[in-house]
Every structure is written in structure tokens, then in C-alpha cells.
Amino acid sequence: MGLAKRKAAYVEYAQAVPLKYAIDADSCIFLQKGKCGACQKICPTGAVDFKQKPSTETLNVGAVILAPGFTPFDPGRFDNYQYANLPNVVTSMEFERLLSASGPTAGHVTRQSKDHGEPKKIAWFQCVGSRDQNKCDNSYCSSVCCMYAIKEAVIAKEHAGDGLECTIFYMDMRTHGKDFERFYNSAKEKGVRFVRSRVHTIDPTPDESLNVRYVGDDGQAITETFDLIVLSVGLQTNPAVVDLAKQLDVDLTASRFCATDTFAPVATSRPGIFVCGAFQGPKDIPQSVVDASAAAEAAGEILTPARNTLTKVPEKVAELNVNGERPRIGVFVCRCGINIAGVVDVPSVAEFAATLPYVEYATDNLYACSQDTQDALAQTIKEKKLNRVVVAACTPKTHEPLFQETLIAAGLNKYLFEMANIRNHDSWVHKNNPELATKKAKDLVHSAVKKVALANPLTEAELNIAQSALVVGGGISGMAAALSLSRQGYPTHIVEQEAQLGGQARNIYQTAKGEAVAEKLQELVRSVEQDGNITVHLKTKLDQVEGFVGSFKSTLAGNKGQTVIEHGVAVLATGGKALTPTEYGYGKDPRIMTSLELDRKFMANDPVLDTAECAVFIQCVGSRQPDRPYCSRVCCTHSVDSALQLKKRRPEMNVYILYRDIRTYGERELLYKKAREAGVIFIRYALDHKPTVSITGSKVTVQVTDHVLGLPVAIDADLLTLATAVLPNRDERLANFFKVPMNEDGFFVERHAKLGPSEFATDGVFLCGLAHYPKPIDESIAQGKAAASRAITLLARKKIFTSGQVASVDPMVCSSCGVCVSVCPYSAPSFIDASARMHAGKAQINAVLCKGCGLCVASCRSGAIHLKGFDNDQIFAQVAAINWD
Amino acid sequence: MSEWEPKIVSFLCNWCSYGAADLAGVSRMEYPPNVRVVRIPCTGRMSPKFALAALREGADAVWVSG
Amino acid sequence: MKNLLELMGIEADRIHFSWISSAESTKFVKVVNEITAKVKALGPNQRFVKQAAKVA
Numbered sequence A: 001m002g003l004a005k006r007k008a009a010y011v012e013y014a015q016a017v018p019l020k021y022a023i024d025a026d027s028c029i030f031l032q033k034g035k036c037g038a039c040q041k042i043c044p045t046g047a048v049d050f051k052q053k054p055s056t057e058t059l060n061v062g063a064v065i066l067a068p069g070f071t072p073f074d075p076g077r078f079d080n081y082q083y084a085n086l087p088n089v090v091t092s093m094e095f096e097r098l099l100s101a102s103g104p105t106a107g108h109v110t111r112q113s114k115d116h117g118e119p120k121k122i123a124w125f126q127c128v129g130s131r132d133q134n135k136c137d138n139s140y141c142s143s144v145c146c147m148y149a150i151k152e153a154v155i156a157k158e159h160a161g162d163g164l165e166c167t168i169f170y171m172d173m174r175t176h177g178k179d180f181e182r183f184y185n186s187a188k189e190k191g192v193r194f195v196r197s198r199v200h201t202i203d204p205t206p207d208e209s210l211n212v213r214y215v216g217d218d219g220q221a222i223t224e225t226f227d228l229i230v231l232s233v234g235l236q237t238n239p240a241v242v243d244l245a246k247q248l249d250v251d252l253t254a255s256r257f258c259a260t261d262t263f264a265p266v267a268t269s270r271p272g273i274f275v276c277g278a279f280q281g282p283k284d285i286p287q288s289v290v291d292a293s294a295a296a297e298a299a300g301e302i303l304t305p306a307r308n309t310l311t312k313v314p315e316k317v318a319e320l321n322v323n324g325e326r327p328r329i330g331v332f333v334c335r336c337g338i339n340i341a342g343v344v345d346v347p348s349v350a351e352f353a354a355t356l357p358y359v360e361y362a363t364d365n366l367y368a369c370s371q372d373t374q375d376a377l378a379q380t381i382k383e384k385k386l387n388r389v390v391v392a393a394c395t396p397k398t399h400e401p402l403f404q405e406t407l408i409a410a411g412l413n414k415y416l417f418e419m420a421n422i423r424n425h426d427s428w429v430h431k432n433n434p435e436l437a438t439k440k441a442k443d444l445v446h447s448a449v450k451k452v453a454l455a456n457p458l459t460e461a462e463l464n465i466a467q468s469a470l471v472v473g474g475g476i477s478g479m480a481a482a483l484s485l486s487r488q489g490y491p492t493h494i495v496e497q498e499a500q501l502g503g504q505a506r507n508i509y510q511t512a513k514g515e516a517v518a519e520k521l522q523e524l525v526r527s528v529e530q531d532g533n534i535t536v537h538l539k540t541k542l543d544q545v546e547g548f549v550g551s552f553k554s555t556l557a558g559n560k561g562q563t564v565i566e567h568g569v570a571v572l573a574t575g576g577k578a579l580t581p582t583e584y585g586y587g588k589d590p591r592i593m594t595s596l597e598l599d600r601k602f603m604a605n606d607p608v609l610d611t612a613e614c615a616v617f618i619q620c621v622g623s624r625q626p627d628r629p630y631c632s633r634v635c636c637t638h639s640v641d642s643a644l645q646l647k648k649r650r651p652e653m654n655v656y657i658l659y660r661d662i663r664t665y666g667e668r669e670l671l672y673k674k675a676r677e678a679g680v681i682f683i684r685y686a687l688d689h690k691p692t693v694s695i696t697g698s699k700v701t702v703q704v705t706d707h708v709l710g711l712p713v714a715i716d717a718d719l720l721t722l723a724t725a726v727l728p729n730r731d732e733r734l735a736n737f738f739k740v741p742m743n744e745d746g747f748f749v750e751r752h753a754k755l756g757p758s759e760f761a762t763d764g765v766f767l768c769g770l771a772h773y774p775k776p777i778d779e780s781i782a783q784g785k786a787a788a789s790r791a792i793t794l795l796a797r798k799k800i801f802t803s804g805q806v807a808s809v810d811p812m813v814c815s816s817c818g819v820c821v822s823v824c825p826y827s828a829p830s831f832i833d834a835s836a837r838m839h840a841g842k843a844q845i846n847a848v849l850c851k852g853c854g855l856c857v858a859s860c861r862s863g864a865i866h867l868k869g870f871d872n873d874q875i876f877a878q879v880a881a882i883n884w885d
Numbered sequence B: 001m002s003e004w005e006p007k008i009v010s011f012l013c014n015w016c017s018y019g020a021a022d023l024a025g026v027s028r029m030e031y032p033p034n035v036r037v038v039r040i041p042c043t044g045r046m047s048p049k050f051a052l053a054a055l056r057e058g059a060d061a062v063w064v065s066g
Numbered sequence C: 001m002k003n004l005l006e007l008m009g010i011e012a013d014r015i016h017f018s019w020i021s022s023a024e025s026t027k028f029v030k031v032v033n034e035i036t037a038k039v040k041a042l043g044p045n046q047r048f049v050k051q052a053a054k055v056a
């Protein structure tokens, strides 16, 4: 980004996969001038090849997924922000790097002017290169910049302490994502200042600080000085990607994002080509991850017949029985080139290892992980009849599986293995202290040897996965998930409590893209009903669920009595509903209605729509307030769209929208713009000055204090629409059945807020749609497909092996106290049935459910539980092996 | 013996602190070499007995981190 | 657990607990430094080493 210089040999970034160096041809002296070549000479593995040339390869594929992402807007063209001239005006991307521990300033925020001073006052300017048609051509909202600006401000304050003043200048604060509103509220509490104003000019001061002129809430012009200004730049499609789309004959929207339909959110205009991420429209990480899974699913539907036709199956080696043998340990100490050997005296560590009890063989390797060393390792295991192995190298978190593969190839159980982390935990962090680092390495190796000597071969439970799915909820996300599962060959059951499929979508008139929902919904319902692979159970609820990933057994209770079905996975798509308001006179007058009730009028072509003189919408009814501190995400777009519909039918109608922030994120912003152009009047109110509604005689009057004028306005409304909050269909029993968590608001909690949005932490259970968080139809469908996609990755394996490192109970010692049953977060322990022949009433642990955390082991007062692979004696031995000198 | 250096045995959760320690290495940060790491699957696995064992075996302190 | 150890005559600063997520390498280093410094201040552990202790 130009914040710091990159060397000719570089790693893209610290988390890059693979974490390997590459050569930057533009700054390499050898490639530019034919001189130097030092790296080729010193590289111990001969990995540097200057002769590599770009080459073109032709691949034959069944589907293509486009994920080319976005380019941050370049504010250099904006003369009013003078980004190009003023060093202390930076983009948000640059600021991210300044905050990053692996960035050019190691996370210490400094000014970019020559003084490199610590800023005391930082300002963020929102919507730079977004929501702006005059200075740039991007009239859409970039969706993510409000949230990232708040995050940057909060982190900056965390790094620099409370003394740092952070101010965000914005138009509408758009924190419409899950838990984002809470983050916004807490940022305010932490002292981040929010100013609703667009800044016009920046003037530099002599000390390279920046004077900012803006109009305050009361209409007064204010000048304030900041040390650093961050431009919250928007997302846009790279021109090269626009060309690519042309080449591929894929349609784009007017804003140059990939065009898709609401009901097919990851399909491009060209069959077989799918899209995900920010090229489909500006979006954040969770939504991009949802899209990615959905696109993989869509491609998978086409590829189903070809599944497993190109896989190669490795040869299986029979496992040697080492039980009862005395340990014969092999120790392999890795130099990791100079990574370890440059600090730690590797040969002396290997020599030391050779002196330890049970060690039969010890050596050092240049790169223990390279293929030839792996082969040699397997060979040595066989030749020296080793039955335990220690590798002293990098971290087991990345490399343990690799070495375990080698053990398996040599016929050893993979749990007869231990790693000593002498790189990440030693040579890399003590490079100025080689002597102590070598001592530490010896201790770590000693520990590992002691531990592995006590290791036993472990077996992994093999689990067949029932090749069928259960979807709870027959709304659009549930139906989308079921269709995906069925099309990829898995029989699927839908359980729906109502008498018909469709859920909330039945109440919605049209989408933001103008598609009639009823029509598309009917098509969707028809394809579900006609799908021979899908069984729909209407008016049915779950009565009981037994089992776990791969083999669930659910009892359905419907009007035809009970049925039991077996399924390998479950998708929870229980959706949500609109709040029934208790304010603004709702229920007291037929002219006062919810958004969905207005939609019903549209669908029924109610004559009042053509006679009303004045329509008013009140936003955030029940949302974004202390008892429900989240944004319902769909209501702004919904009301703006309905307002436009009213204007279209009857241009002379006065239409008002009373709002707090308009959150028409992404290309929905274009609707907002259109509504303003069509004459819809937007009046902002504050939470502590909510509008009031009075019903007197024949009139419904709405009173609101206009923020710009500061004056109360009274509007007589013929139609008063309340944009109500979206609530989840909270169901504690269902959550208990599948052991999945719900948040305070009643939405389900996903495995990971960013990276695992469509699955639960509980294996084999997935989620989508409104049950996860309020979202529009396109996002619900994408998540339905995503949940199916995640489920299919599991189903397609047919069998899974659980870890061998699990807890087990010694029934002879167990006192049946039940502590383990109550502490286990995964419900793995249970009591053996009282009628069982053996050990009745004692605890037992289900190896499939156990995650090996060891909580029960530590809490068992009788010492009856052992954790295989991390048993007490092993840990004691490890501790005892630490010598210190 | 030069200056006395404390001996600390640490029990690190595989998923959290152990990963942080790995990353500290990747980032080439430096810290005193007084710590010996025992990897445990989760801090739930930690038992007071391990801490006592470490102290008995001559450690000056124990550090448990999740 | 800390109480238990104190009961047995071990100084509170001989045992430390912390919570560090796998991304917080800076915090990790900070904690290592802090603990090392604290224990240094405390001096060697003499109460409980094997030779002296009869209890297991």
C-alpha cells in the first residue's frame, strides 16, 4: 500500500496460505539486471528458480465460481479531501495496516507526516466513494464501512488509551449486521464521538494537522482540528473484473456488480457460472462466507453425477500391534533450515535425546517435513523397529497431522507420537539467547520423550453417517436448503408446523429488485412438492430427538400421529415473525398497520391505496431500543420500497418516512435515492423523541420533531405504517433437542460469527434464514443453500472418525456422583441404564460426542475418568522431565 | 551461577494460548526463555495436582492460560 | 485453586491464570514478561520443592 517498502523476497502477509516466500520481479536485482542471485545460492533446499515463466493452462471444468472481490475506492481523485497531498489523510485500508500487529508500525498508530507523532485526535469520514453520484459514480452504499470505522476507532482507543479522541462523521450509521448495533452502542459508551455531518473541506495547518469545516446539528458552521483523518473508502469492482465479466458474458448491474436474482442469489446470468462475495454486491465477511458456501452448493448440484470420479485412494498399511512391547522411541530433531539451527544447537539436542531412557534412535534433519525426510522417517521406523516417535520441530497445530500420516504409513498407530515445539516456542522467540534456547529445547524434547513413552495406541470411533437430512421449518430458507440437499442426492424431510409451506415470504409483496414474491414463492413451493426426494410433513412438530451427528433419530408429532425418522444432519430454519406493536396507537384504528399488513393491501389491490392523501411510515418500531438492541435490517428497504410503490400509484400522495438512520445498504441505496427523487419526504427523529400518534375524531395525527428545523410537525395520515421489528420464532425445546445455543434476543448462535455463519458448534446441525438474524429473501436463500452446502461436506464423507483423544470412565472407580454428566458442555457422559447387566448406574462417556476437553477428568472426584492421550501420568511425566539445566 | 532466573511451568490450552504462543513465534516476537510449555487440550483439563507437581519438581511458578 | 495453594503456604504470585485467544500473540508476550518479572521479584520457590516436601 506504499506505507512501507517490500523486500524483493517477500511473504504476502503473515497468515498467507501457503506461508512461503515469493520473489517480487519488479524489485529483484537479478530479474531486472541479471546480477545478484544471492538467494539462489544460499537457499539450502534449492527452492529458488529464476527461470519460472508465466504459462497458460487449459482446464476442463463443469462449473465456474467467480470470487474476484472488490477494490477499495481510490480517493486520490477527490480534491476536497486532498488525500494525494496531505500525509495525515489516510484511507481506512491504510489505517487497518497501522493498527495491525504485523503492519509497518507494529500496531502503534502514528501520523504519516515526518514528525511521526502520536495522534491525539482522529476523525473518520464516512461514505468516501459511496452514496455519491457527483464526485464518483458510486451511488450505492458499500455496506461495511460504518462498521469497520467503529471497529477501527474502538481498537485505536484500546491501543492508545482513553486519551485518544475518535470522531466519526457520517450520514446514516449503518450497523445492520448481527450484534453490530450492540457494538455501536458500546462504542458510544467508550467515548467514540459520532457526528452526523458531511465534511466539506480540509485545510492543513502549519504543523501538518488538519482543520475540518462542517455544519453541526444546529446548522452552525464549526471548525475543528484533527491530527489524522481516515477516509472510510467504499468498495467497488475492479475494472479488470469488469473486463473479465464481459469476456465471460456475465451481466453486471448498473453499479458494476454481478447481476443476480433474489431467488437465485449466487447464479450469474450465464448458466454454470456462479458468484460469491463482494463482486455480487458490497458485503462483509459473514455474508461473503455464506455466499461462498452457497456458490459451492450451486456448483455441486451440477457436479453431483461426477462426485468421487477423480479421487485417488491411498493404499492402507496394516497397523502393527505394539501392546506389551517395551517403548522404542525415535527422536527426530529438525533444523528447519536455519530457522531452528540458527539459534538452537540442534546436534547437541539430538545427542542429548539419545541418552534418554527408551530412546533407540536420535538424529537431526534439515527439514523434517520434506517429502524425502518423511520417506526416510518411515524407513527408519521400520528398520529400527521403533514403536514411538518424537519430532522436535515446529508446532503440532500445523504439522502433527503430517507426521501422523507418516506413522500410519509405517504401520504405527498415529497416537504413538509427540511433537516438541522448538521453533515457534523457542528458536523464533529467543534468538538472542542461543544457550538458554538450547537448554529449553532439551527440556521440551525430554518432556515429549517422557510423555510418548506412556502413550498407548488409541482407536478412533468410526461412525456411519445416515445419508439423509431433516430440515425444521418450511419457509424459503428451509425450502432452499431442502432443495439443495435433495438435488445433491440426499433424501430430505421438511417439518413445518403450519398447514402450508412458505413462512413469512407469504406476507411479502415484492422484493427490492421489484420481483413479485408470491409468484416466485409459488414456483419454489411447487418444486419442493414435486421433488420425489423431499418429504414434507405439514402441521408437524418435533417431539423428541435422540442421537448425534450422523445418526439422529427424531420423533415427529403431526395430525397423523407420530413417526420416527433417522437422519444424519439437521438444518434449523425456524424463521421469525413481525413484532405486534404496542405503541403508536396500533390496533386502535384501521388506518394504523404494520409493514406486512400494508403489503397485504398491495397484494389485494386495496382501493385505499388509490384514494389516500397522505401516508406515513414510522421506522425502528421495536428495534434499536434498550429492550431489543438490534437492527431488523429489512425494514428500511421495505418501507422505502413501499413508499415508492405508493408514489407510483398516486404521485400526488404525500408520503413521509420517519426514521432514525436509513439503512438501505448495498445497492438498495438506489431505491432510497429514487424515493427522494420521487418526492418521498424523510424526517429524522431521535430515540428520546419518538413520534407520537393521536386519534381524534376522523383523524390519525402523527407528531414528530423535525431535526433539521427543530420544530414539531403534525401530519394527518390516511395510512400509518409501522415498520416493526423482526422477532425470531424462539423455541427453547428445539434448541435443547439439538443442544444449540440462543442469544439474548432469541436468535440462534452460529459456530463462528464471521467464518461459520451457517453451522452450529454442535456437529451435524446447521442453521439459516431469520432464525439466525433478520435478513431479506436473497440472503435467506443464500444461507439456506449455504447450510445445505456445509451439511453435504459432512454427508459426502459417509463415515467419520472421531478423535482417539477422548475421555473414558473406569466403572470400577466411578462413584456415580454425576459431576461429569453435569459439567460436560457436549453432553457426552451419561449413566449406564439401571437395568444393564454390567456397571448399572455408573457413568459412561460417548466417544463420538466427547471433544476431549478434559473438563470431566479434572472434576471427577473419584479419579475415575482418564483422558486418552493426555492422561495424568503423562502430564506428570512431562512436568517431571523439565530440568532447567 | 549468574543472576537467578525464575523457572515457570505453563499449561496452555491447545486452542487458545498455545496458538497465541505459536503466533508470537511466527511474528518473531521475543520474550524471556523462562517458560516451559505443557500443552493441554483445554484449561478444563487443568488440575491443581499438575500445578503442585510442577512446584514440587522445582518450578518457581505455574501459569495456566486458556 | 489459588486459595487452595495459599492455604498450603504457596504465595499467590506463584500461580497465574490468564485468558488469551489464539490471535493475541502480543498479549501472550506481555503476560510472559509480566509473570517473569513478578516471579523474579518473589525469588526462588523454596517451600515446596521435592527435597523439602514430605507430602506428595
Ligand SMILES: Cc1cc2nc3c(=O)[nH]c(=O)nc-3n(C[C@H](O)[C@H](O)[C@H](O)COP(=O)(O)OP(=O)(O)OC[C@H]3O[C@@H](n4cnc5c(N)ncnc54)[C@H](O)[C@@H]3O)c2cc1C
Pocket: A472, A473, A474, A475, A476, A477, A478, A479, A495, A496, A497, A498, A501, A502, A503, A504, A505, A508, A510, A511, A512, A540, A541, A542, A573, A574, A575, A576, A577, A578, A595, A596, A634, A635, A637, A638, A724, A725, A726, A727, A729, A731, A734, A768, A769, A770, A771, A775, A776, A777, A778, A780
Ligand atoms: C416484517 C418483515 C418484513 C420483511 N420485509 C422484507 C422485504 O421487504 N424484503 C425481503 O427480501 N425480505 C423481507 N423480510 C424477510 C423475509 O421474510 C425473510 O428473509 C424470509 O421470509 C425468511 O425465511 P425463513 O425461511 O428464514 O423464515 P420463515 O419465513 O419465518 O419460515 C420459518 C418457517 O418455520 C416454521 N417453524 C418455526 N418453528 C418451527 C418448529 N419448531 N417446527 C416446525 N416448523 C417451524 C414456521 O411456521 C415457518 O413456516 C421481512 C420479514 C419480516 C418479518
Ligand code: SF4
Pocket: A126, A127, A128, A130, A131, A140, A141, A142, A143, A144, A145, A146, A147, A172, A173, A174, A232, A234, A665
Ligand atoms: S452508509 Fe454505507 S457507504 Fe456510507 S459509510 Fe456507512 S456503510 Fe459505508
Ligand code: SF4
Pocket: A176, A619, A620, A621, A623, A624, A630, A631, A632, A633, A634, A635, A636, A637, A660, A661, A662, A663, A723
Ligand atoms: S427501520 Fe429497521 S432496518 Fe432501518 S434502522 Fe430501524 S431496525 Fe434497522
